[in-house]
Amino acid sequence: MTADTTRAATPPADSAEPGTAAPATAAHARRGVLEVGERVQLTDPKGRLHTITLEPGREFHTHRGFLRHDDLIGAPDGSVVTNTAGVEYLALRPLLSDYVMSMPRGAAVVYPKDSGQIVQMADIFPGATVVEAGVGSGALSMSLLRAIGEHGRLLSFERRDDFAAIAQGNGRAFFGGDHPAWTVTVGDLVESLPRHVEAGSVDRVVLDMLAPWECLEAVADALVPGGVLICYVATTTQLSRVAEGIRLHGGYTEPSAWESLVRGWHLEGLAVRPEHRMHGHTGFLITTRRLAPGVTPPERKRRPAKGAYGDSAPTGEPDSGTDGPDVLTDGSDTASDSVSDTVSDTVSETASDRGRPARTPGSTNAMDVPVDAWTPEALGERVKSDKTIRRLRRSVAGTSD
Numbered sequence: 001m002t003a004d005t006t007r008a009a010t011p012p013a014d015s016a017e018p019g020t021a022a023p024a025t026a027a028h029a030r031r032g033v034l035e036v037g038e039r040v041q042l043t044d045p046k047g048r049l050h051t052i053t054l055e056p057g058r059e060f061h062t063h064r065g066f067l068r069h070d071d072l073i074g075a076p077d078g079s080v081v082t083n084t085a086g087v088e089y090l091a092l093r094p095l096l097s098d099y100v101m102s103m104p105r106g107a108a109v110v111y112p113k114d115s116g117q118i119v120q121m122a123d124i125f126p127g128a129t130v131v132e133a134g135v136g137s138g139a140l141s142m143s144l145l146r147a148i149g150e151h152g153r154l155l156s157f158e159r160r161d162d163f164a165a166i167a168q169g170n171g172r173a174f175f176g177g178d179h180p181a182w183t184v185t186v187g188d189l190v191e192s193l194p195r196h197v198e199a200g201s202v203d204r205v206v207l208d209m210l211a212p213w214e215c216l217e218a219v220a221d222a223l224v225p226g227g228v229l230i231c232y233v234a235t236t237t238q239l240s241r242v243a244e245g246i247r248l249h250g251g252y253t254e255p256s257a258w259e260s261l262v263r264g265w266h267l268e269g270l271a272v273r274p275e276h277r278m279h280g281h282t283g284f285l286i287t288t289r290r291l292a293p294g295v296t297p298p299e300r301k302r303r304p305a306k307g308a309y310g311d312s313a314p315t316g317e318p319d320s321g322t323d324g325p326d327v328l329t330d331g332s333d334t335a336s337d338s339v340s341d342t343v344s345d346t347v348s349e350t351a352s353d354r355g356r357p358a359r360t361p362g363s364t365n366a367m368d369v370p371v372d373a374w375t376p377e378a379l380g381e382r383v384k385s386d387k388t389i390r391r392l393r394r395s396v397a398g399t400s401d
């Protein structure tokens, strides 16, 4: 077992003495005039964005003139400033969604459209105790911290020390210091979670990682009865594997899954239409809830569609004669039996055991794929080199320390 490292945040806000600095939640810095040390987003006449950090005496240069930071320090949010060549810039504080899209990234981030869904559909509430893994670049962590507030607890776990450092640097830059509700632990979730939380004490768990099904047992132990687990996965093979893992576990409700597509609109005079480009795919979300201890999930009265769990109808199961999923059974031969039997078959037997052709190497059946085959590259992620990660880590430490 490997030891994990926890980097605690500053003491909880409610332990601060009167008159001491405000907790680093960035709440106080969301209003008022622009101040030294703040990030400001400048939009030029062509709609291009430039982010600067305000420093007295500094200048922002482009090939067409420059503007002085001093002209912005003390100005209201939403000001327009003109540079030495007469070019106008709109100056605004970045929103959280602007910030996460422009901050240094070690790993791929959860996009704002999905963070919004996660906060809403996992019912992240003020004061909640939330567990998150992995932390990656910290984009989702910031939305979770916003939702739980300074009196909640976000316990984030990340296997990679370098990614955890980048995420914490990003958090400090956004919140203006260590958020009082945030603890980041470097370690594998399955090993670290039981050491950091009491069984049955966590309200919500959010998993954004390659193999969330490996964590289902540890998460079930940590969650309160009725607690919500939400997983964000990039591919249908992962989605299928985690859904079956949830069903097989037996301590969770029937999962539900979806994706969201957001299409921006072009608004110019009479040319009001969808944008030509959009992010066609980010990821899938799947949620389930923890059952009370000792409770088994209610029997499913729906028979899965023929072929849903393999190449042919489940062994010993009569063919339902339908191709849709919504056929009620008489209860004596339940769909839940057929689901769990068939899934365990798929896990424990080889295809040839059941008289089917053996799968060829490189099979894309999610249940057959060995653990070490779920790599970022295999799932189509663009992986950054170690050199790039080291540079990002240095840049984040430089801007936030």
Ligand SMILES: C[S@@+](CC[C@H](N)C(=O)[O-])C[C@H]1O[C@@H](n2cnc3c(N)ncnc32)[C@H](O)[C@@H]1O
Binding pocket: 107, 108, 109, 110, 133, 134, 135, 136, 137, 138, 139, 140, 141, 157, 158, 159, 160, 163, 187, 188, 189, 190, 208, 209, 210, 211
């Ligand atoms: C896609 S990134 C997370 C991005 C993050 N949600 C964000 O919005 O910035 C996935 C991370 O999970 C971490 N990870 C994968 N399996 C893990 C595990 N079992 N325990 C802890 N971290 C894990 C990886 O190292 C990686 O940094």
